[in-house]
Amino acid sequence: MKVRIPSPLRAYTGGAANVRAEGATVADVLDDLDRQFPGIRFRVVDEQGRLRDHMTVWLDGERCRDLSAPLADLDELVLMQALSGG
């Protein structure tokens, strides 16, 4: 599936804003991303498997914080940064 990468994470993807990754769940896709782009997962998900406060995942236009959510029939996952900073 296509994964949209927000600008804070493109240091890991060689600057790519869109990449491909596979998996049955959000967590699986993030694991696949980390295999391709080592280190990217830990910037998004903490060591207890929780999506970090200022990151969001969007599936089919809906915000999702459940990393076990299935991805059947979806062809795009959007990673975005949430409100933070100043």
Place this chain on the structure above:
Amino acid sequence: MTSVGEDPGAAIDPTAGYRIEDRDGLDQPGPKVLVGTRKGLFVLAGTEDRRQWSLHGPGFLGHVIHHAVVDPRDGESLVVAAKTGHLGPTVFRSQDLGRTWAEASQPPAFRPGDPHGRAVRSVFWLTPGPADGPGSWYAGASPQGLFRSDDRGDTWQPVDGWNDHPSWGEWAEWPDVEGTPDGSMLHSVNVDPRDPDHLYLGLSGGGVFESTDGGADWAPLNAGCAADFLPDPTVPYGHDPHCVRQHPAMPDRLYQQNHCGIYRLDRPGDTWQRIGDNMPRDVGDIGFPIELHPRDPDTVWVFPMDGTDVWPRTSPGGRPAVYRSRDAGGTWERQDTGLPERGWHTVKRQAMTTDAADPVGVYFGTTSGEVWGSADEGETWRCLASHLPEIYSIEVASTR
């Protein structure tokens, strides 16, 4: 290549912003002052006589740099504690003073399934390990976790003896309070130069703790320290040390700038003495940093801040000054020559340091983005850089 679709960003190097590109003067001999800020890393490069300084950077523009430290054991390994407003905490390493960077392949993190549910919010404090343990580092975090690397900061392991200590939940006050460098964190990791298994650390909040077995077990070390914010002033822990320093030439001597005063402890004694009682009453003895003369265990510098009323934490009376003691805290002298007559400075706990030259250089950075330096042990001050982002840390490195 796994990128897909239109990707105008792919043509640029996304890590270019990490690098410190302007190298003129940076790769010459002389002191380097590493300035960690809320918005990136800067380096002040000094001539060997410390008369001329040039500012380089930023590296990591937009990243929060809590601490940047060059390994004194090799004079070239730079380790940086970083995060951004969105992304999780990590550690970057450079072997060429910021020209190129590598991220830790295993950043500091609690163990999955942690019984407290802890996750590192910020890597806050970095301390090189003992002189005879090349490549070893300690990191303090928010919440109050301790981590160790034995490969120059590439992979980090939890120090289980601390993080999983049965009393951690009692010792670590307000672990969920966010706001680093404010709020809760583990800081001031001190490794005894005579015995690498002898460690001290500070918790905000929680107090000072000591281990004599390499971090396997710990005990509080707070007798004599005030805890004015607690109903029982004689508690064994729950204090708020802001910065704790062990003297390298007299390792039995500790100094501490606490939320409630300035203290000294001479081991094997176990009761801190409030040397801040000897400060002028109208200045008080509240502040964040405390810095040591590298050779004279009796000489120490502090940067007092207003801890009255609602705790402005700015220069008392709007008159910034460093205070120095040359008799282990028995008396203090005001050092403000060259500093502005009026100013409302805040200096964070990591934002003051000394160099190893003779006379000793003293440096501090303000939350208003100024770096001040003295090449004569605080007698006179000059502004070395201004208009920087909020300064979180200042460290000096004598690089090769």
